[in-house]
Amino acid sequence: MYKVGIDLGSSYTKGVLVDNNGQIIEQYVVKTGFDFNIAAKKIINNFSQNYQIEYPIYTCGYGRDDLKFETVSNSEIIALAKAVYRLYNKKCSVIDIGGQDTKFIEINEIGQVDKFKMNRKCAAGTGSFIEELAFKMDVPTSDFSKIATDATNEVKLNSYCTVFAVSEIIGMIKKGITIPNIILGIYNSVISRSIELSAISENLVITGGIPDNHPLIVELFKKKFVNCESPANSQFLAAWGCVLLNLNKKTEN
Amino acid sequence: MKVENVEPAKLTSVSALRKTMDDYFIRLKTAVETKNKKIAWCTSVGPAELLYSMGFEVYFPENHGAMLGASKMADKYIPTAVANGYSPDICSYLTADIGAFLQNETPLQKTGFKTVPKPDVLVYNTNQCHEVGDWFMYYAKHFNVPILGINTPLWISELNDSILNSVASQFKNLVPELEKISGNKFDIDKFKYTVGLSHDGCSLWRKVLETAMHVPSPINFFDSAIHMGPIVVMRGTQYAVEYYNILLNELNERIKNNISSVPNEKIRIYWDGMPLWYKLSSMSKMFAGLNTCIVASTYCNSWVFDDLNPNDPFYSSALAYCKLFIVRSDSEKEKVFKKLINDFSIDGIIFHDSKTCSRNSNNRFGLPVRLQKETNIPYLEINGDLCDSRCYSEEQSIIAIETFINQLLSRKK
Numbered sequence: 001m002y003k004v005g006i007d008l009g010s011s012y013t014k015g016v017l018v019d020n021n022g023q024i025i026e027q028y029v030v031k032t033g034f035d036f037n038i039a040a041k042k043i044i045n046n047f048s049q050n051y052q053i054e055y056p057i058y059t060c061g062y063g064r065d066d067l068k069f070e071t072v073s074n075s076e077i078i079a080l081a082k083a084v085y086r087l088y089n090k091k092c093s094v095i096d097i098g099g100q101d102t103k104f105i106e107i108n109e110i111g112q113v114d115k116f117k118m119n120r121k122c123a124a125g126t127g128s129f130i131e132e133l134a135f136k137m138d139v140p141t142s143d144f145s146k147i148a149t150d151a152t153n154e155v156k157l158n159s160y161c162t163v164f165a166v167s168e169i170i171g172m173i174k175k176g177i178t179i180p181n182i183i184l185g186i187y188n189s190v191i192s193r194s195i196e197l198s199a200i201s202e203n204l205v206i207t208g209g210i211p212d213n214h215p216l217i218v219e220l221f222k223k224k225f226v227n228c229e230s231p232a233n234s235q236f237l238a239a240w241g242c243v244l245l246n247l248n249k250k251t252e253n
Numbered sequence: 254m255k256v257e258n259v260e261p262a263k264l265t266s267v268s269a270l271r272k273t274m275d276d277y278f279i280r281l282k283t284a285v286e287t288k289n290k291k292i293a294w295c296t297s298v299g300p301a302e303l304l305y306s307m308g309f310e311v312y313f314p315e316n317h318g319a320m321l322g323a324s325k326m327a328d329k330y331i332p333t334a335v336a337n338g339y340s341p342d343i344c345s346y347l348t349a350d351i352g353a354f355l356q357n358e359t360p361l362q363k364t365g366f367k368t369v370p371k372p373d374v375l376v377y378n379t380n381q382c383h384e385v386g387d388w389f390m391y392y393a394k395h396f397n398v399p400i401l402g403i404n405t406p407l408w409i410s411e412l413n414d415s416i417l418n419s420v421a422s423q424f425k426n427l428v429p430e431l432e433k434i435s436g437n438k439f440d441i442d443k444f445k446y447t448v449g450l451s452h453d454g455c456s457l458w459r460k461v462l463e464t465a466m467h468v469p470s471p472i473n474f475f476d477s478a479i480h481m482g483p484i485v486v487m488r489g490t491q492y493a494v495e496y497y498n499i500l501l502n503e504l505n506e507r508i509k510n511n512i513s514s515v516p517n518e519k520i521r522i523y524w525d526g527m528p529l530w531y532k533l534s535s536m537s538k539m540f541a542g543l544n545t546c547i548v549a550s551t552y553c554n555s556w557v558f559d560d561l562n563p564n565d566p567f568y569s570s571a572l573a574y575c576k577l578f579i580v581r582s583d584s585e586k587e588k589v590f591k592k593l594i595n596d597f598s599i600d601g602i603i604f605h606d607s608k609t610c611s612r613n614s615n616n617r618f619g620l621p622v623r624l625q626k627e628t629n630i631p632y633l634e635i636n637g638d639l640c641d642s643r644c645y646s647e648e649q650s651i652i653a654i655e656t657f658i659n660q661l662l663s664r665k666k
Binding site: 062075076077078101112113114115116117118120 | 655659
């Protein structure tokens, strides 16, 4: 029997299949859409094809409650912290950049959350900011990182309001600034918004769908912070953490 | 951890509260209809005692703003004020209130008022913010009535005689104008009596709030935010004194019988900043569901003016209204926080950063970080607003609050 953790985020739903030792066996991601049940079912069905899964399903994220199957819901922040600490086993700061939220978490020496903060109520510093600008520039977000590697100059995108950023970019295009340079500016804007959430401790871990899909963002973070890491497939960490939190509970009992 | 909403224990004093508030509005309505008394508009921490002692009925636009917020009507009115030149970034009490006025609507119409009571004079104190002056100026111009004010210095560290004498003089300087408007001669004995009543009401209000020092607490912030009505609008009257005696008795009974406000209180929170009026009920149930009681708050504690002294009414009024939390420097505010954290056995602090009320958002100048360093009490900041619900992300805030409570619980283990 395998356990399943699902992080039902605003943009994507991420699932992990975990064995009894807490090791991830498989992971699967789907677009959330408007029905959390459908998104979660897709994950469960995918895992069920080859594995026997056990209930309850361990959930976190915006859609964590009121699902039509047995669940144990968790805070995505506590779950993410659990997974990060399991990986690195040290005091660190975490910046998680998702579709609609950017989160800062401070994990102490024993793996507890000492402090956390979420982005203010706007798109600045989140995946939505990138997606909106990509839409306006008519460049697929999947090409962003690749295109930005050709950047020659670091341009500064000043506005944190997405609408103002669009007008700022129009101004840049009129001035002849290249798309790679503009995308680099967008990346730096996302980074600036996220690091102003809180003072960063000595070790920094970057997680979330945005760094997974925009690897250049991780590289840019690493230029700013010496002790910066980002594990592969980091968008699945909160889902994994949901399972880990509950594995430990059983051990404690 | 699916969190179920839980109803906190209901206070039976609510019926007495309702009657006390109803009677207050009946007195105001009688003054409107019979013109038996002049009507003064007053800011919520303005010179209510002076106005009551000189025979005015006193109306508080901020109370009206809170009613618009709590009745979820503010969102309907704010855009009207914005369309008429008021920024959505300024006080949403102001924009909701002026917007409602421009639409000729008020929740008071349900109790028989045609409109908000027309003022004969508007009296403000800038101790809380200067925006109240701008707010009152709109109505002073509209109704062509006098506007009087006390300008209190901001960011007070030491409450010295130079500040207090200046403010006391400003209180005294109101008297000749108020005599002309009210048609009543100022009577120092009446003023002393009113200041005495205000002192007594505030002392009782303090005792009410301090019952929450008891673990588990018999009252929570969401109750207090409602039950503070009389101390805001009837400070200086026997009505407030009578009501808080009733409420205090009920709370003391609860303590005696070990009845807590939140059925299974495990976490005790300090709330800084304004209430989110439009979410009062749902937040109350959410926190109760998290076995969490908000036991102390900057907001409710702000109406404890027990420095008022009938033997020295002007100077003590200056002292009481300059000692107010909101008008103090951060270093003084930090002392208050530390005392309340200790007195109320606080596990964590929630700072509500209210988009349109910077003076009531104490998280903006590094205070939470400094406080955590000194007290080791964790804090959470949530973004919202007192009246403008468009500034609040409920989904995001619920996740943050649940996580915070989880964090506090894990520290207790």
